[in-house]
Amino acid sequence: MSQGRKFRELVASEHPLQIAGTINAYMALMAKAAGFKALYLSGGGVANASFGLPDLAITTLNDVAQDAERITGAVDLPLLVDIDVGWGGAFNIGRTIKTMERAGVAAVHMEDQVAQKRCGHRPNKEVVSTSEMQDRIKAAVDARQDSNFVIMARTDALAVEGLDAAVERAAAYAEAGADMIFAEAMTNLNHYDRIKAACGVPVLANMTEFGQTELYHKAQLAEHGVDMVLYPLSAFRAANAAAVKVFEAILRDGHQNAVVDTMQTRSELYDYLNYHQYEQKLDALFAKDK
Numbered sequence: 459m460s461q462g463r464k465f466r467e468l469v470a471s472e473h474p475l476q477i478a479g480t481i482n483a484y485m486a487l488m489a490k491a492a493g494f495k496a497l498y499l500s501g502g503g504v505a506n507a508s509f510g511l512p513d514l515a516i517t518t519l520n521d522v523a524q525d526a527e528r529i530t531g532a533v534d535l536p537l538l539v540d541i542d543v544g545w546g547g548a549f550n551i552g553r554t555i556k557t558m559e560r561a562g563v564a565a566v567h568m569e570d571q572v573a574q575k576r577c578g579h580r581p582n583k584e585v586v587s588t589s590e591m592q593d594r595i596k597a598a599v600d601a602r603q604d605s606n607f608v609i610m611a612r613t614d615a616l617a618v619e620g621l622d623a624a625v626e627r628a629a630a631y632a633e634a635g636a637d638m639i640f641a642e643a644m645t646n647l648n649h650y651d652r653i654k655a656a657c658g659v660p661v662l663a664n665m666t667e668f669g670q671t672e673l674y675h676k677a678q679l680a681e682h683g684v685d686m687v688l689y690p691l692s693a694f695r696a697a698n699a700a701a702v703k704v705f706e707a708i709l710r711d712g713h714q715n716a717v718v719d720t721m722q723t724r725s726e727l728y729d730y731l732n733y734h735q736y737e738q739k740l741d742a743l744f745a746k747d748k
């Protein structure tokens with residue numbers, strides 16, 4: 459079964475499907491072990507973590523594809539990838555879709571912001587016209603090889619044009635061929651009901667922290683028409699705060715004893731990596747004559 463098909467089946471069977479943001483392959487292994495069934499590669503995360511850059515349209519297709527491929531190479535769960543605005547015109551978008559499919563990705567989300575995009579939860583966003591975004595979607599749909607590969611359209615319009623416009627856009631994007639809708643930066647639970655009723659396809663809610671949207675319970679979201687709940691950077695933010703504490707403690711104390719208890723142990727690390735199995739294989743392959 460293709461990864462796209464797996465993703466679609468999960469969306470249909472989980473109410474709602476919770477999707478874990480995993481900044482790299484090792485995080486993906488941990489999210490799978492914790493029980494998540496679908497994973498996410500954040501565009502902001504690639505910019506921040508892999509490049510030390512802000513989420514402001516600085517990273518490119520190849521940057522994101524490389525990180526995506528590292529995750530799909532390590533974990534077999536379906537991966538949703540943030541492709542920002544698709545990185546160009548129709549043929550660029552087509553190339554993006556083909557590259558993501560080749561990288562083993564299940565689904566992508568592409569947004570209706572202008573090329574100089576911003577984080578969805580920051581001020582001064584601008585969106586392209588509805589018809590321009592419909593063209594982006596048509597180019598993406600046309601380029602996919604597997605008809606189950608998921609093209610999700612994200613609308614950032616709520617903050618720019620208001621709810622009615624965002625609802626209309628969601629419907630227009632589904633009509634243009636988007637399989638699913640990412641309702642970005644909603645400020646009320648009822649917004650999801652409106653979007654869902656208008657577009658008639660599965661809807662994603664973004665539970666990113668410190669943004670415009672309250673951190674709702676998954677059951678509340680499901681009651682309001684949400685099919686997928688995204689936690690794009692939750693583990694990344696937590697790991698970052700932990701790292702800062704460790705750096706500060708080492709410099710302050712001259713040793714790391716005060717923070718060792720907060721660390722994942724060597725044996726836990728090895729469990730996630732299946733380390734011992736690799737070692738045993740080495741030993742079996744290259745047995746030393748004693």
Ligand SMILES: C[C@](O)(C(=O)O)[C@H](CC(=O)O)C(=O)O
Pocket residue numbers: 500501502503513540576577578579664666667669690691
């Ligand atoms: C989902 C998102 O596009 C991402 O890149 O992870 C961001 C998340 C964030 O900045 O908190 C967004 O919502 O724009």
Ligand SMILES: [Mg+2]
Pocket residue numbers: 500501502513540542
């Ligand atoms: Mg993003």
